[in-house]
Amino acid sequence: MPRYARASREDLPSPKLSIESLRHAAELLRYVSPYKTKFAFALLALLCSSLLGLIFPYITGKLVDGAIAGRGEGVFGDIDSIALVLVLSLALQALLSFLQSVWFAEVGEKSLADLRKDAYRVIIALPMSFFASRRVGELTSRIASDLGQIQDVLTTTLAQLLRQTAILVGGVVLIFFTSPQLSVVMLASFPILIVVAVLFGRKIRKFSREAQDKLADANTIVEETLQGIANVKAFANEGFEIRRYRQSIDLFLRTVLRGAAYRGAFLSFIIFGLFGAIVLVLWVGAKIVQAGGLTIGELTSFILYATFVGAAMGGFAELYSQVQKALGATERVREILRETPEPIELNPKPTSRIRGDVKFENVVFSYPSRKEIKALKGVSFEAKAGERVAFVGKSGAGKSTIVSLLLQFYKPDAGRILIDGKDANEYPLSELRSQMALVPQDVTLFGGTIYDNIAYGNPNATEAEVIEAAKKAHAQEFIESFPDGYQTIVGERGVKLSGGQRQRVAIARAILKNPAILILDEATSSLDSESEKLVQEALETLMRGRTSFIIAHRLSTVRTADKIIVVQSGEVVETGTHEELIERENGVYRMLSELQFDLS
Ligand SMILES: Nc1ncnc2c1ncn2[C@@H]1O[C@H](COP(=O)(O)OP(=O)(O)O)[C@@H](O)[C@H]1O
Numbered sequence: 001m002p003r004y005a006r007a008s009r010e011d012l013p014s015p016k017l018s019i020e021s022l023r024h025a026a027e028l029l030r031y032v033s034p035y036k037t038k039f040a041f042a043l044l045a046l047l048c049s050s051l052l053g054l055i056f057p058y059i060t061g062k063l064v065d066g067a068i069a070g071r072g073e074g075v076f077g078d079i080d081s082i083a084l085v086l087v088l089s090l091a092l093q094a095l096l097s098f099l100q101s102v103w104f105a106e107v108g109e110k111s112l113a114d115l116r117k118d119a120y121r122v123i124i125a126l127p128m129s130f131f132a133s134r135r136v137g138e139l140t141s142r143i144a145s146d147l148g149q150i151q152d153v154l155t156t157t158l159a160q161l162l163r164q165t166a167i168l169v170g171g172v173v174l175i176f177f178t179s180p181q182l183s184v185v186m187l188a189s190f191p192i193l194i195v196v197a198v199l200f201g202r203k204i205r206k207f208s209r210e211a212q213d214k215l216a217d218a219n220t221i222v223e224e225t226l227q228g229i230a231n232v233k234a235f236a237n238e239g240f241e242i243r244r245y246r247q248s249i250d251l252f253l254r255t256v257l258r259g260a261a262y263r264g265a266f267l268s269f270i271i272f273g274l275f276g277a278i279v280l281v282l283w284v285g286a287k288i289v290q291a292g293g294l295t296i297g298e299l300t301s302f303i304l305y306a307t308f309v310g311a312a313m314g315g316f317a318e319l320y321s322q323v324q325k326a327l328g329a330t331e332r333v334r335e336i337l338r339e340t341p342e343p344i345e346l347n348p349k350p351t352s353r354i355r356g357d358v359k360f361e362n363v364v365f366s367y368p369s370r371k372e373i374k375a376l377k378g379v380s381f382e383a384k385a386g387e388r389v390a391f392v393g394k395s396g397a398g399k400s401t402i403v404s405l406l407l408q409f410y411k412p413d414a415g416r417i418l419i420d421g422k423d424a425n426e427y428p429l430s431e432l433r434s435q436m437a438l439v440p441q442d443v444t445l446f447g448g449t450i451y452d453n454i455a456y457g458n459p460n461a462t463e464a465e466v467i468e469a470a471k472k473a474h475a476q477e478f479i480e481s482f483p484d485g486y487q488t489i490v491g492e493r494g495v496k497l498s499g500g501q502r503q504r505v506a507i508a509r510a511i512l513k514n515p516a517i518l519i520l521d522e523a524t525s526s527l528d529s530e531s532e533k534l535v536q537e538a539l540e541t542l543m544r545g546r547t548s549f550i551i552a553h554r555l556s557t558v559r560t561a562d563k564i565i566v567v568q569s570g571e572v573v574e575t576g577t578h579e580e581l582i583e584r585e586n587g588v589y590r591m592l593s594e595l596q597f598d599l600s
């Protein structure tokens with residue numbers, strides 16, 4: 001498990017069992033309700049098998065007494081028939097346990113699958129502001145481990161909890177029924193021992209977790225230094241690293257050894273304490289038998305019941321901590337399910353095409369995570385359909401923020417964004433986004449084939465259209481150079497494409513989408529000049545006939561724009577064509593262009 005994931009899990013508080021947290025958890029139980037009939041049957045099977053389990057010690061006692069008396073008597077008849085009843089009850093119990101376990105698993109897994117689907121559906125539809133304030137690792141962990149925790153409880157823990165309760169209650173009643181005197185002895189010693197055992201267990205777990213962390217720290221040193229071995233050697237820091245590793249391992253060793261001491265103590269405690277208690281009960285029991293208060297068989301039943309009760313008591317601690325963890329997980333999952341998704345259309349219908357006039361009127365905006373700073377302080381500009389508009393300005397000026405607002409990732413705090421003369425808010429969100437395409441600086445491809453990655457721009461496209469788009473994007477050449485062609489797997493587990501190649505896949509994707517509005521956010525900034533030329537040509541094709549917004553560092557790529565908008569600290573400071581702006585004495589654009597080599 002990656003370290004950050006574990007750290008973030010350990011930091012999470014697990015809530016105490018309270019009415020409040022149980023009520024919240026109960027809300028998630030509505031995921032079980034479609035399967036409630038099966039759930040009820042599972043509960044019934046569980047109850048029956050637990051109760052049958054309680055008969056077992058009773059019959060065993062009868063069997064022993066039957067053996068001692070030479071021939072059995074009473075309701076169960078002779079030894080053979082007692083044994084037969086025993087075997088039959090075992091068989092019935094086995095069957096019921098099977099059904100209960102399968103049914104619980106089915107109900108738990110199915111409701112969890114529903115919950116997973118719901119959680120993903122909500123998360124992916126949440127607005128960008130949600131993602132801006134959270135780490136992706138945290139979200140992935142919610143989907144993976146929090147839901148896993150809830151799953152464990154639903155499929156197994158809940159059943160165990162009910163079973164143990166039935167056994168505990170039934171068991172205590174039956175031992176009192178068998179011998180009240182002996183029950184008092186047992187109930188006076190067992191709970192204390194169990195509390196001690198639980199505390200021991202907790203301590204041991206704490207040590208083993210600590211040891212794991214320490215070992216992970218040590219392993220990080222190995223990993224980092226071997227990955228950066230050139231650095232280590234160039235700085236002649238081998239000695240330093242050896243000492244660092246040695247210290248780290250020694251720390252781990254100390255923790256492990258302390259844990260081992262506790263483990264050893266625990267073992268002797270179990271042997272002396274727990275078995276001692278059983279001996280105590282046996283001893284007192286034997287005395288009662290001697291005095292004629294109990295038969296040997298009854299003592300046998302008693303001892304068996306006592307072990308059942310003891311095991312159930314001991315199991316509760318573990319179950320409690322699991323329920324507690326699941327409650328924490330429930331709380332976090334609930335938080336996500338309560339977030340409001342964007343009003344997006346999950347099955348968008350084809351809509352009438354917009355022309356592509358864009359107008360910003362005094363747009364003011366602060367990021368939700370940094371309310372105190374205005375990223376845009378009243379930005380106004382206009383782009384006619386089909387125009388090429390370039391945004392120029394220093395890094396951090398607000399260029400990407402402008403296009404994020406255009407893409408409706410965020411809403412302006414003040415001012416308006418007009419598309420074809422109509423307020424952007426009046427369009428259905430999916431309709432607007434379906435007519436825009438973004439080619440960012442760093443293109444991530446999804447795991448899958450190149451073909452799928454291009455078709456992502458328009459899942460309804462035909463094969464011919466996909467290939468046509470690839471050709472226009474200058475991607476055809478490199479795609480065909482792979483042995484698998486369009487079926488080449490890319491992404492994390494596949495072929496690594498170069499920056500320029502990924503960029504051309506993204507352009508092909510955008511061509512296929514055929515948007516009215518195109519946004520290029522530093523699309524060529526990280527390319528070498530060879531790929532930049534190809535990508536630039538592809539972009540020319542892509543921009544034709546659409547309103548295009550180009551953000552670029554290299555001013556050479558913006559020279560041909562119909563309009564250049566210079567942004568500085570969240571404000572538009574200059575607007576005009578290259579020729580107009582370069583003429584301005586003390587102009588910001590002129591100054592920026594003088595800093596660049598490729599512009600004269
Ligand atoms: N997701 C975000 N959350 C908070 N602040 C942000 C976020 N993205 C950008 N900013 C801030 O907004 C300002 C403008 O950033 P940006 O639009 O990315 O600049 P540019 O694209 O011109 O380099 C910067 O001060 C930046 O730190």
Ligand SMILES: [Mg+2]
Nearest residue numbers: 399400401521
């Ligand atoms: Mg930017």
